[in-house]
Amino acid sequence: MPIDNIPELYLNNLKHKPDLFVYDFKMTEDTIKTKVNLNMHMFSFLQIGKKQVHFAGTSVTVNKDQSLLLKKGNWIWTELLDTDAIYYCKLLFFSEKILEDFLEKHIQHQQIIKEEVPYFTIRNDAYITSYLNSLSTISDAPTVFIENLLSVKFEEIMLYLIHKYGEKFELYLKSLIVKETSPFKKIIESKIHSNLKLEEIAFLCNMSLSTFKRHFINEYKTSPGKWLQDKRLQKAKEVLEQGQLTPSDIYLDFGYNNLSNFSIAFKNKFGVSPKEISK
Template sequence: MKITEIKSCFVGPAISPEQFIAEHFFIFLAKGEMNGYDGNKHYKLKAGESCIIRKNRLARYNKVRTDNEFEKVIFIFDESFLKSFQKKNTVLFQNYKSKDAFIKLKKDNLIDSFLFSLEPYYNHSGNISKTFSDLKREELLLILLQIHPELSDLLFDFGIPGRLDLEKFMQQNYKFNVSMERFAFLAGRSLSAFKRDFKMIFNETPSRWLIKRRLQEARFLIEEKKQRPTDIYTDLGFEDLSHFSFAFRKEFGMTATEMLDM
């Protein structure tokens, strides 16, 4: 069964490289593996496992094919859907807190049966009508809250990120390639306040500091860990190898390959 993306749930071989998670979503891996990183911890999801990936988090994830196959089921729990669900259902809060962006879910027959029940709802184009899609989202959410009642504290928190320690936040998340507006939002500041506070703390503009910090880490990985530039540039937040190579040579006076061979 191969199904393309629809608004609330889909099955298919591709995962978005987006590093800012705008909405909560449930993911189940049918085939392959997935590695995740949230700036603090590394996560691994194997075939047959599922997790919730939380909104308003920075996260990087990549797929690992098994026998050249990778299939997943994703349900997006956007804020408007969650607010509508809360009006129709009693939601009990557990005072649960977690800093993790990836919340691994227990294996359970209810989830397995639910996933198996999806197949008849897909048409030949790989879509589910919005009516059935929303009903299946509600069904899944009821199942998840029964298995993991503590998820209510995460999914139904509609507040915006609070003001964070900016130095600690940036040192933890400098590898993520997102806009200054995203960094400011997640740090609990307006863009102007973010830039002002950043200058006071680092005595540098955010864009220039990010380049320098990423290049410092690149030099460490190349000199001390003997890692190749082609293996590290994307994980350090550079969009392409040519940009990384140009910035590295400008900063250190030699290419990354020359430094690796020293």
């Protein structure tokens, strides 16, 4: 599977990489588990459709009522059409320099953040809708003004989100400049209830598949395929036993593309169907 380098894929002039860049991403068919090397931090303001993203230590799924702020790095994401025949999100990329300048200007007493937090979920509201409309207007401005206008708009959305989410968002922004890398086992165990293949998890670990398998066997003394399947099904059973979710709610999260395959694997392991467990 090829790796998409973003935002370079969207830039007309690769020799000049701006500190701020807006791109309207649209598609008319689903894209499943695209490997992305994200080279700048990025707002993904989802307008139509559904998006699922995986980072080294975590994953998240959002719909058109939510947007994401993503840390630069290796991601795997799936973008799905909803009831409409188009998927649309507005992407706002920003450099670490822009972020550091903003933090220095607006956030005092910057304590050191040790935890690496790859994403922040944003609830779309009327202000954000208005903000996105204003970004679209900027694209029509003379080129000479766009850079300065984007700088103002970047500061605006950051200040609004600090107002909306308070210290939680401030801490997230500080975490974006942390250079810490997640340990191998933390990445593996965070993917127990994901729908990623081994080769995709290896990518998130910045390893080839063969290197990943060697590391895995050294750590867990068994093959990664069998270990992950057993762990995912065991976790799925625990979730269903709580009685709050049904098999239809969780099968995608536990590595299965349809409910039928999940039910067959579950019954082969436990002797009962997932529907019986959730009753």
